[in-house]
Amino acid sequence: MKKVLAMVLxxxxxxxxxxxxxxxxxxxxxKMEEGPxxxxxxxxxxxxxxxxxxxxxxxTIPDAGxxxxxxxxxxxxxxxxxxxxxxxxxxxKVNNGYIECLEGNEFLSRVNPGMIELGKHYDGQxxxxxxxxxxxxxxxxxxxxxxxxxEGTPKTWEELIAVCDKLVAAGVVPFSFGDKDAGRVxxxxxxxxxxxxxxxxxxxxxxxxxxxxxxxNADAFRKIGERMLKLHEYALPDYMGTADTVMWENFATGxxxxxxxxxxxxxxxxxSNPDLNLGAFPIxxxxxxxxxxxxxxxAALCISAEAxxxxxxxxxxxxxxxxxxENAQLWSDIDGAPSCLLxxxxxxxxxxxxxxxxxxxxxCDWFGSKVTTQVTTELxxxxxxxxxxxxxxxxxxxxxxxxxxxxx
Amino acid sequence: xxxxxxxRDRASFxxxxxxxxxxxxxxxxxxxxxxxxxxxxDWDGLSRKFNFVWLENYGKILKNKAFFNSxxxxxxxxILMVVFTIVIGVLLAVALNxxxxxxxxxxxxFFFPAMISSVAVALIWDQVFIRALPNLAPLFGVxxxxxxxxxKQLALYAVLFVNLWQSLAMPTVIFIAGMQxxxxxxxESAVIDGASMFDQFRFVTLPYLVPTITxxxxxxxxxxxxxxxxAKALTGGGPARSTMLIGxxxxxxxxxxxxxxxxxxxxxxxxxxxxxxxSIVQLTISSRSGVxxx
Numbered sequence: 001m002k003k004v005l006a007m008v009l010x011x012x013x014x015x016x017x018x019x020x021x022x023x024x025x026x027x028x029x030x031k032m033e034e035g036p037x038x039x040x041x042x043x044x045x046x047x048x049x050x051x052x053x054x055x056x057x058x059x060t061i062p063d064a065g066x067x068x069x070x071x072x073x074x075x076x077x078x079x080x081x082x083x084x085x086x087x088x089x090x091x092x093k094v095n096n097g098y099i100e101c102l103e104g105n106e107f108l109s110r111v112n113p114g115m116i117e118l119g120k121h122y123d124g125q126x127x128x129x130x131x132x133x134x135x136x137x138x139x140x141x142x143x144x145x146x147x148x149x150x151e152g153t154p155k156t157w158e159e160l161i162a163v164c165d166k167l168v169a170a171g172v173v174p175f176s177f178g179d180k181d182a183g184r185v186x187x188x189x190x191x192x193x194x195x196x197x198x199x200x201x202x203x204x205x206x207x208x209x210x211x212x213x214x215x216x217n218a219d220a221f222r223k224i225g226e227r228m229l230k231l232h233e234y235a236l237p238d239y240m241g242t243a244d245t246v247m248w249e250n251f252a253t254g255x256x257x258x259x260x261x262x263x264x265x266x267x268x269x270x271x272s273n274p275d276l277n278l279g280a281f282p283i284x285x286x287x288x289x290x291x292x293x294x295x296x297x298x299a300a301l302c303i304s305a306e307a308x309x310x311x312x313x314x315x316x317x318x319x320x321x322x323x324x325x326e327n328a329q330l331w332s333d334i335d336g337a338p339s340c341l342l343x344x345x346x347x348x349x350x351x352x353x354x355x356x357x358x359x360x361x362x363x364c365d366w367f368g369s370k371v372t373t374q375v376t377t378e379l380x381x382x383x384x385x386x387x388x389x390x391x392x393x394x395x396x397x398x399x400x401x402x403x404x405x406x407x408x
Numbered sequence: 409x410x411x412x413x414x415x416r417d418r419a420s421f422x423x424x425x426x427x428x429x430x431x432x433x434x435x436x437x438x439x440x441x442x443x444x445x446x447x448x449x450d451w452d453g454l455s456r457k458f459n460f461v462w463l464e465n466y467g468k469i470l471k472n473k474a475f476f477n478s479x480x481x482x483x484x485x486x487i488l489m490v491v492f493t494i495v496i497g498v499l500l501a502v503a504l505n506x507x508x509x510x511x512x513x514x515x516x517x518f519f520f521p522a523m524i525s526s527v528a529v530a531l532i533w534d535q536v537f538i539r540a541l542p543n544l545a546p547l548f549g550v551x552x553x554x555x556x557x558x559x560k561q562l563a564l565y566a567v568l569f570v571n572l573w574q575s576l577a578m579p580t581v582i583f584i585a586g587m588q589x590x591x592x593x594x595x596e597s598a599v600i601d602g603a604s605m606f607d608q609f610r611f612v613t614l615p616y617l618v619p620t621i622t623x624x625x626x627x628x629x630x631x632x633x634x635x636x637x638x639a640k641a642l643t644g645g646g647p648a649r650s651t652m653l654i655g656x657x658x659x660x661x662x663x664x665x666x667x668x669x670x671x672x673x674x675x676x677x678x679x680x681x682x683x684x685x686x687s688i689v690q691l692t693i694s695s696r697s698g699v700x701x702x
Contacts, residue, residue: 240647
């Protein structure tokens with residue numbers, strides 16, 4: 001009897017141990033694009049090969065930011081997740097104690113110090129490992145440019161319009177836009193507005209604070225609106241009904257010569273057409289030296305402060321692993337965005353104009369680093385309205401109303 | 409003895425309904441009460457602490473243009489939904505009821521969309537609008553047919569069309585059931601009196617269908633006002649807020665990157681009150697008409 005009991009107990013222990021070993025640790029990553037999804041999968045495969053006793057499971061879903069917020073508010077925080085440390089929403093999560101402080105971890109020394117500084121919280125501490133840098137740019141088909149006889153890339157607004165006219169004269173559609181999703185309209189608006197009017201975000205902040213109105217500075221905002229409309233004159237038809245995936249697909253398959261999008265789409269575009277001769281240059285303003293490049297920390301990894309000690313240990317191990325130069329390089333190569341990790345290279349000469357611009361230090365961050373999502377979301381809707389109606393007066397009025405509506 | 413049996417039966421019934429009552433209380437009544445409570449706080453959905461602000465949120469919302477834009481869009485959508493559902497549903501039911509051969513086949517065809525999930529339907533139609541529609545342009549001799557989802561004037565109708573395509577089956581079935589309860593003698597009498605097909609429909613079918621129309625109208629109105637999935641999957645509320653139904657606004661306010669949970673709850677409470685009021689009004693009006701009413 002004792003033998004049977006001992007065997008049963010032993011069996012229970014083995015089962016319990018194996019169940020504990022097989023426990024999966026969730027990694028909730030917020031990027032739906034194919035490039036980053038593949039990049040994480042590849043790095044994780046390497047991680048599992050090195051750590052066969054640990055299983056990290058990637059969870060990628062649509063509308064990830066909303067779902068993450070919902071999960072946090074209901075106490076179901078993923079142990080490891082990606083987020084955007086310069087955004088106000090992220091700072092809110094840190095303020096409420098949901099994110100583990102990463103200070104003191106050796107792997108942070110592998111990160112570009114500038115990126116560490118950029119991602120720091122108000123208290124001067126680091127809560128997320130910056131993995132990649134994003135930028136908004138005009139991606140272009142180098143082969144089409146060469147066929148049409150365009151040399152170099154435009155550095156000012158006037159040069160850009162001249163390039164568009166040359167493409168049109170050669171029977172090429174200059175731009176592929178996907179404005180069905182207000183968020184994509186917004187990204188284009190953010191980049192173009194900052195290149196056109198470098199102080200735009202601070203001005204929007206002053207409007208949010210009730211210190212000014214958009215109407216007080218109507219000329220500057222009108223100029224941005226006019227340029228949004230101007231670029232759309234050179235677009236493929238039905239841009240308002242076109243989703244972002246179709247926009248990238250149209251560009252990748254040569255239906256248009258250029259596409260204004262973020263570095264987050266580079267990998268996806270190249271997956272659509274691996275043979276595409278893909279270049280990128282900054283969105284130009286009036287004067288090259290004064291027009292900032294919109295850039296920020298893109299993918300950044302963090303650990304839930306409410307995870308178990310075991311989950312936190314797994315999370316830290318994963319962060320240490322992905323921050324190793326060889327793994328960061330692999331991730332960057334597949335994702336298509338420049339890495340924030342030291343010892344990596346972003347050697348594609350075709351995106352040199354963007355890298356050179358970043359090196360000048362004339363850069364700016366996303367609106368979300370200074371204003372709430374409600375404000376940006378409302379602004380995007382107004383800009384979408386402008387693209388539909390072309391009514392600049394209604395757009396100026398709408399921007400003020402949108403900011404007021406977002407103040408709820 | 410008789411009273412004892414009665415009490416025992418009552419106790420049995422009570423015990424049988426108790427699980428349903430408890431589940432209903434927890435998932436509906438408790439949630440509604442909690443919603444009212446949070447609508448009077450300043451909780452953003454993220455903070456660990458919050459304050460009680462009484463009716464401050466209601467005051468803010470009733471002055472907010474974005475909220476009223478959503479209310480207008482939602483009511484437009486719901487009213488169109490009711491009108492189209494009743495008109496097309498009744499016509500479809502009459503047509504299907506008069507089919508002599510392959511009746512089951514035709515009914516199955518019209519019922520098929522109801523078997524697919526609403527989000528799946530929306531995503532299928534999204535692709536139809538984006539990819540298939542432009543390819544039809546040569547058939548109509550035009551250069552391009554743009555997706556209605558990108559047009560501020562048409563987007564709401566496009567969402568409505570997809571919603572109707574999927575959800576019309578159920579009201580139609582209810583109408584068919586209503587028609588089958590109409591005594592054949594009435595039609596025979598009408599024919600003898602020289603009534604045309606339209607007269608038969610106007611004076612026999614329609615009065616008998618009033619209770620069914622009422623049921624369908626209430627259900628559709630409620631469905632229209634609380635609609636979320638089709639617009640969210642097809643347009644996300646755009647372009648330029650033209651399909652920003654109140655359901656989508658509540659969702660964004662509650663679970664957006666910078667959530668405002670108490671505001672979303674306040675909007676939900678107002679929506680709840682509006683639906684309750686409309687249901688009472690509609691039930692009162694419709695209960696005064698119909699074939700068996702005074």
